[in-house]
Amino acid sequence: MAKDMTLLWGSGSPPCWRIMIALEEKNLQGYNQKLLSFEKGEHKSKEVMEINPRGQLPAFKCGDKIINESCGVCFFLECKYKTQGTKLIPDCEVGRAQILQRVFEVNALVEKSSSVIYYNWMVPEGERHDSAVKRNKEALTAELKLWEGYLQASSGFIVGKDFTLADVVVYPNVAYLFHYGLSEQRYPKLAEYYKGLMNRPSIKASWPPTWKNAPKQETLKDI
Amino acid sequence: MAKDMTLLWGSGSPPCWRIMIALEEKNLQGYNQKLLSFEKGEHKSKEVMEINPRGQLPAFKCGDKIINESCGVCFFLECKYKTQGTKLIPDCEVGRAQILQRVFEVNALVEKSSSVIYYNWMVPEGERHDSAVKRNKEALTAELKLWEGYLQASSGFIVGKDFTLADVVVYPNVAYLFHYGLSEQRYPKLAEYYKGLMNRPSIKASWPPTWKNAPKQETLKDI
Known part of the structure; x- marks a missing residue:
């Protein structure tokens, strides 16, 4: 369902977790994801740097669109999937x-x-x-x-x-x-x-x- | 035109300035505004605290809706006046x-x-x-x-x-x-x-x- 999305993440990082919650709320399970280790310095790996040149997690891609700022990803998903899953921004x-x-x-x-x-x-x-x-x-x-x-x-x-x-x-x-x-x-x-x-x-x-x-x-x- | 909006601001503050630029771009001139002095501590005045309890500028009100976070105000204005003035978030x-x-x-x-x-x-x-x-x-x-x-x-x-x-x-x-x-x-x-x-x-x-x-x-x- 969300096969065109990729999330590289670290456990316990609030920004990474925000994206994961947003994806769940919008019923966007099944995305490509990989848990990386901050302790092992994997957030500075080539794989991350190619998506997030700051060498930080999260690193997020939707098709060829890259957004690494967690709140930016949440707005993007809410806008793209407005009528799917939980309505995260009300009309009111x-x-x-x-x-x-x-x-x-x-x-x-x-x-x-x-x-x-x-x-x-x-x-x-x-x-x-x-x-x-x-x-x-x-x-x-x-x-x-x-x-x-x-x-x-x-x-x-x-x-x-x-x-x-x-x-x-x-x-x-x-x-x-x-x-x-x-x-x-x-x-x-x-x-x-x-x-x-x-x-x-x-x-x-x-x-x-x-x-x-x-x-x-x-x-x-x-x- | 924007008589239901109030902005308390300080000169040179990037967050205050963002709101002013957004208001101009959305053709929302004529709002109530007051320039306050950081040097005189006016950002801690009762007038500000009533809108922004953090005692910071900007303090912004649209009708009875209060948003003091400058980027929040920009999103709010773009959403409320989507088809007015400059389109700040493209459909693309x-x-x-x-x-x-x-x-x-x-x-x-x-x-x-x-x-x-x-x-x-x-x-x-x-x-x-x-x-x-x-x-x-x-x-x-x-x-x-x-x-x-x-x-x-x-x-x-x-x-x-x-x-x-x-x-x-x-x-x-x-x-x-x-x-x-x-x-x-x-x-x-x-x-x-x-x-x-x-x-x-x-x-x-x-x-x-x-x-x-x-x-x-x-x-x-x-x-």
Whole structure:
């Protein structure tokens, strides 16, 4: 059905996962896909570079059209398969406006999560400062409170009472936070959202294989 | 004509400028707008916070629909006024795929520009390192070479030979780089793009007022 599409992906990468959820929601199973290993540096392989010259995953192709930006792929699929599977962008203007807001706003969540989770990876040893770690953690806490509030005001999804493009884009990042040890007690609405969608078919079918039976991470336990 | 829209903006902010260009391209002049001063902290005013609780500009409203993410606003306007003014997203799938790729890929350019331009603003004095400054500059140089290559392969616009959503989103960031002293000699395709679109009516009409007759900045002169 989706034999003209190819996805090279890495397990646990929120951008890769977004595309996989979108493909499931649009009933586009059966695409060519290959799981690559970040640890082995396979995201820098010739195979990836030919599609994504940045040497990053995802690398995605639909026929001869290449889009590697995960949100771009989601928009592309929704536009191409508007009437197939889940309608990810509603016709209603109010809903559409809120969804567009959250889809782009997720960048702030990604940036603030990364600056905490990847601090030691991004900052060489001689440049690390406890004051920076503290500031990054405070920024993430403030950011998470905003999203906790958004979920408080909605009905089980990021926007309103239906699964939309906002969930496709935001859910993998929320799951990522809990995978890295975010407290379910301190962020009850985020936890409810995380657990509430865990068994949705599109999400279950694309759950990162390396997360299954993985030991609990503690990176975010004090956030 | 666009009396139901309100834009609170700051001069020189690429996200604010994107919305203004999109509004011009879609023939949506006559919206309510107010220029606020970052220097005076007006982006943290009650007036802004009521629309954008992050206390950031732009703050944008269309009727009772609020979208503050600039790219979200551009998608919203293109969708609402599909047949009015410039067609910003083509029906052609090849073009659409390329445009979506660049619209989201611009985040890498923004992030790498900001880490150089705002280093002293973002990093407290005691945490600054020459090695970090050098690394950030190298990352920006590598990023700029990618965009130089994209322009080499296109025909005067970010994608192909027409002005699209990719230009609405990317142009303000390119102009920003040159405002901060990027070398026109070292980045000739970016410079050609910058100067080539400077007099396009939508861009000319929305040119940042504080940039007119401003002294030349030198922050990026050695990039």
